[in-house]
Amino acid sequence: MPLFEHHLFLCTNERDESASRPSCLPHGSKKLKSAFKDAIKDAGLKHKVRANESGCLDQCEHGPVVVVYPEAVWYGKVHLRDVEEIVREHLVGGRPVERLRLSEACINSDRCPHRK
Secondary structure (H helix, E strand, O other), X not given: OOOOOEEEEEEOOOOXXXXXXXXXXXXXXXXXXXXXXHHXXXXXXXXXXXXXXXXXXXXXXXXXXXXXXXXXXXXXXXOHHHHHHHHHHHHHOOOOOHHHEOOOOOOOOOXXXXXX
8 A cells, every 4th residue: 555645634622611722623623524534535535645633733713724744734714615625626636725724924833913
C-alpha cells in the first residue's frame, strides 16, 4: 500500500462553556470528520488521504478548523457544505479553497485580530 499523500486534521476539542475561548466540537467537527471520510472514499482517495481527529489546534476563534498536510493549508469556519469542495478542489485538484483559508497572520500567532 502506498504512503498517504495527505493528512487532514480536524479539531474536535471541547472546552467548558465558561472558557474564555470557544471550541470546535460544539460547532460540528465530529460530523465533519464523518463527512470528510465519506467524501474521501467517494472520490477514490481512501488509501491516499487520511482524515484524523485532533485535539486543540489553537485556532479556536476560527472553528471548526481543518489543516491539510503536507501543504500546511489551514481552513477555518468549515461547515458540512464545504467538505465536497475541499475534497474536489484541494485533495483531487491540488488547489486550496481560498475562501476558507486562514490568514497566515492568524496561524501560530498571538497577533491574530480574531483571537480573544
